[in-house]
Amino acid sequence: MSKAKFLSAVALVAATLPAAGFADTSDKRIALSNNYAGNSWRQAMLESWAKIGDQAVSDGVIAAADAFTTSENQATEQAAQIQNMILQGYDAIVINAASPTALNGAIAEACGAGITVVSFDGIVTEPCAWRIAVDFKEMGRQQVEYLAERIEDGGNLLEIRGLAGVFVDDEIHAGIAQGVEENDKFTIAGEVNGDWAQDVAQKAVAGILPSLPEIVGVVTQGGDGYGAAQAIKAAGRDTPIIVLGNRKDEMQWWAEQRDANGYETMSLSIAPGVSTLALWVAQQILDGAEVPKDLTVPFLTVTQDTLDEALESTPDGSVANVEYSLDDAKAVIAEAQ
Amino acid sequence: MNARFRILLPIASLAVLLAATFYMQPRAMSYFGLNLLFNLAVPIALATVAQMMIIMVNDIDLSVGTFVSFVACVTATYLNDAPLIGALILLAAIAGYAAIGALIELRQLPAIVVTLGMSFVWGGLAILILPSPGGTAPTWIRTIMTVKPPLVPMAIVASVLIAVIAHLLIMRTSSGALLRAVGGNARAVARSGWSLVRLKAAAYGLAGVFGAASGICLVGLTTSADANIALRYTLLSIAGVILGGGEFTGGRISPVGAVIGALTLALAGSFLSFMRLSPDWQIGAQGAILILVLSVRLLFARSNRKKGAAQ
Structure with a gap:
C-alpha cells in the first residue's frame, strides 16, 4: 500500500470508527527494549523511535519513551534488561527480541506485574504479549504480482535469495513460489543466494548468468538489487525489471536509469519506523483500546512516482523510512479486527 | 592472600554495588525487586561454579556457554516430552565432559584448545536438537524457579544453596582437597599415588554436573530454549571466578x-x-568494574606481602 493510499484508508477508518480514547495516557511511561543496534536499519529504527517518542512526550500524550539497547545481542541479557524495566516501573515495554522464545519467562514476569508488552519485527511467542509481525511471504508474492502486471507475455525470472537457513529467506522464497504458481506465465529460471548484500549478489548473479536464457525480471529480498544490476550490465545483457528493496544505492541506480532511458520498477521493504508503530500500538492498549494480539506491519513501497521523494529523505547507506502516526496505528489495528 | 581474606573483597564489592543499585532504584529493595534483580544470576552462578571446577585444576573451559545452551535445548525438548531419554542424554553429556577431562590429562593436550573445539560440538548438537527456537520447560523446573518462599526470594535462597553445596564439596571433603591439590602441585599428587587422569575426569565431571544444572535452571526461567541462549556464559563464568577471588593457577579458588x-x-x-x-x-563500563575490583585485590595482595616481609 502506498503512503497516500494508506492515509486515505486511515481517513476512511477514522470516519467510521467512534473516537477511541477511554483513559488518559499522559502519565504512562513506555520503554523500548532493543537487542541490536549494529546496522543501518536498526540505527534508523532507534532514530525514528527517539523522534516520535520525544514528540509524543512533549505533546503530553505519554510521560516517557525511553530506548534501551543491550550491549550484546544475547537473549539472556535482554531478559535481564526487561526485568530491570519492570523494576523501573514502566507501564508498557516495546520489544524487538533477540529470540522468539528465550525471553518468554521475563515477559511473563512483566505481564504478571501488569505491564503491557508489545513485540515487533523480532516478535515473541509468549501469549500475553502483542505481536506486530512482518508478512514476509506476502512481500515475495507482491513482487511476482507486480511483474505479472508489467510483463504481459511472462517469461523467465531470476530469483535472488537471502542468507540460507534463515527464517526470513524461507518465507520470502515461499511467497515468490506462491506468486509464480498463481501466475504460470513465469518460470524461475535460476536461483542464487545474495545474502542481502550487494557484493555477494553481484558475484552470484555473474556466476549464474552465462547458463541462463533471456531474463525478463529479477525478484529479490532487498539489499541485492543493485549488485544484480551491475552483474547483468557487465554481462552485456539488457536490464530486466529488477524489483528493489528500498536501499539508498538501489534507488539511486533506479533514478539514474529512469533519467537515462525511462526505466520503471518498484521497490518494497519494511520501514525501520515500524518501531514508532509499536509505540503507538502500546499507547493505544494503555488507552484502553481493544487491540487484537496479532497485527501486521504494512510494507513501505516506493513507486515511480514516489522515488524522488524517497531518495531525498533517505540518508546515504541507509534504507527508506517512514514514521507512523497515531492514526496509522489505529488503521492497522482496525484492519486486524 | 589467605583463604579467609580472599572472600572479603568479593563481599565488599557486591555490597557496594547493591547499595548503589538501591540508591538508584529504591523499588529494587523489596522481595519482588530482589528476585527480579537476581533470578537470572542463578544459572550464571551455576555456570561459574562449573568453570571454577576447571580453573581449580589449572585448566580453562571455553565450552561452558555452548554446553549450557545444549543442556537448555535438551531440557526444553527431551526432558519435557520423554523425561527418561532426556535424563539419559544429560547423563551421557556429563560423562562426555568427564571423558574430555581424562583425555586432556592422558594426551597432555592444552585444555583451552580442546574445550574451544568442544564448544562447536555442543553448539552443533544444540542446533540439531532444536533447529529453531522453541520447546517447553518441564512443569517441575518452572515450579521450582518461580517458587515464592516466605521472607527471602527464590533467587537468594538458590544462590546461598549453590554456594553452600559447592563450598562443602570442594573445601570440606578430602576429595575436594585432592582436586584442589591437582591445581596446586599436580606432580606431588601423582607421586603420592593418585591417578591424575581420574582426578581430572572427576573435576570435569563436576563441571558437567553444574553446567547441566545451569541449563536446566535457565530453561526454568525462560520457559523455552534457543540454541544460542547462553553463549555469554563462557566469558561471564570466567570473570565470575576471578572476581570471586579465584586465581588462574595453583588451585586457589573460592566457591x-x-x-x-x-x-x-x-x-x-x-x-x-x-x-x-x-x-x-x-x-566498557562492565570491564571497568572488573578491572577496578582486580586492582583493589592486587593492592591488598601487595600490602600483605610487604607485611609478610617485615615480620
Whole structure:
C-alpha cells in the first residue's frame, strides 16, 4: 500500500470508527527494549523511535519513551534488561527480541506485574504479549504480482535469495513460489543466494548468468538489487525489471536509469519506523483500546512516482523510512479486527 | 592472600554495588525487586561454579556457554516430552565432559584448545536438537524457579544453596582437597599415588554436573530454549571466578566467592542500565568494574606481602 493510499484508508477508518480514547495516557511511561543496534536499519529504527517518542512526550500524550539497547545481542541479557524495566516501573515495554522464545519467562514476569508488552519485527511467542509481525511471504508474492502486471507475455525470472537457513529467506522464497504458481506465465529460471548484500549478489548473479536464457525480471529480498544490476550490465545483457528493496544505492541506480532511458520498477521493504508503530500500538492498549494480539506491519513501497521523494529523505547507506502516526496505528489495528 | 581474606573483597564489592543499585532504584529493595534483580544470576552462578571446577585444576573451559545452551535445548525438548531419554542424554553429556577431562590429562593436550573445539560440538548438537527456537520447560523446573518462599526470594535462597553445596564439596571433603591439590602441585599428587587422569575426569565431571544444572535452571526461567541462549556464559563464568577471588593457577579458588562474583556481574549489568548509560559504553563500563575490583585485590595482595616481609 502506498503512503497516500494508506492515509486515505486511515481517513476512511477514522470516519467510521467512534473516537477511541477511554483513559488518559499522559502519565504512562513506555520503554523500548532493543537487542541490536549494529546496522543501518536498526540505527534508523532507534532514530525514528527517539523522534516520535520525544514528540509524543512533549505533546503530553505519554510521560516517557525511553530506548534501551543491550550491549550484546544475547537473549539472556535482554531478559535481564526487561526485568530491570519492570523494576523501573514502566507501564508498557516495546520489544524487538533477540529470540522468539528465550525471553518468554521475563515477559511473563512483566505481564504478571501488569505491564503491557508489545513485540515487533523480532516478535515473541509468549501469549500475553502483542505481536506486530512482518508478512514476509506476502512481500515475495507482491513482487511476482507486480511483474505479472508489467510483463504481459511472462517469461523467465531470476530469483535472488537471502542468507540460507534463515527464517526470513524461507518465507520470502515461499511467497515468490506462491506468486509464480498463481501466475504460470513465469518460470524461475535460476536461483542464487545474495545474502542481502550487494557484493555477494553481484558475484552470484555473474556466476549464474552465462547458463541462463533471456531474463525478463529479477525478484529479490532487498539489499541485492543493485549488485544484480551491475552483474547483468557487465554481462552485456539488457536490464530486466529488477524489483528493489528500498536501499539508498538501489534507488539511486533506479533514478539514474529512469533519467537515462525511462526505466520503471518498484521497490518494497519494511520501514525501520515500524518501531514508532509499536509505540503507538502500546499507547493505544494503555488507552484502553481493544487491540487484537496479532497485527501486521504494512510494507513501505516506493513507486515511480514516489522515488524522488524517497531518495531525498533517505540518508546515504541507509534504507527508506517512514514514521507512523497515531492514526496509522489505529488503521492497522482496525484492519486486524 | 589467605583463604579467609580472599572472600572479603568479593563481599565488599557486591555490597557496594547493591547499595548503589538501591540508591538508584529504591523499588529494587523489596522481595519482588530482589528476585527480579537476581533470578537470572542463578544459572550464571551455576555456570561459574562449573568453570571454577576447571580453573581449580589449572585448566580453562571455553565450552561452558555452548554446553549450557545444549543442556537448555535438551531440557526444553527431551526432558519435557520423554523425561527418561532426556535424563539419559544429560547423563551421557556429563560423562562426555568427564571423558574430555581424562583425555586432556592422558594426551597432555592444552585444555583451552580442546574445550574451544568442544564448544562447536555442543553448539552443533544444540542446533540439531532444536533447529529453531522453541520447546517447553518441564512443569517441575518452572515450579521450582518461580517458587515464592516466605521472607527471602527464590533467587537468594538458590544462590546461598549453590554456594553452600559447592563450598562443602570442594573445601570440606578430602576429595575436594585432592582436586584442589591437582591445581596446586599436580606432580606431588601423582607421586603420592593418585591417578591424575581420574582426578581430572572427576573435576570435569563436576563441571558437567553444574553446567547441566545451569541449563536446566535457565530453561526454568525462560520457559523455552534457543540454541544460542547462553553463549555469554563462557566469558561471564570466567570473570565470575576471578572476581570471586579465584586465581588462574595453583588451585586457589573460592566457591562462595564464585557465586558472589556471578551475582556481582549480573548486578553490574542492572546497575549500568539503571544509570541510563548508553549501551555503547556498557561493555566498557562492565570491564571497568572488573578491572577496578582486580586492582583493589592486587593492592591488598601487595600490602600483605610487604607485611609478610617485615615480620
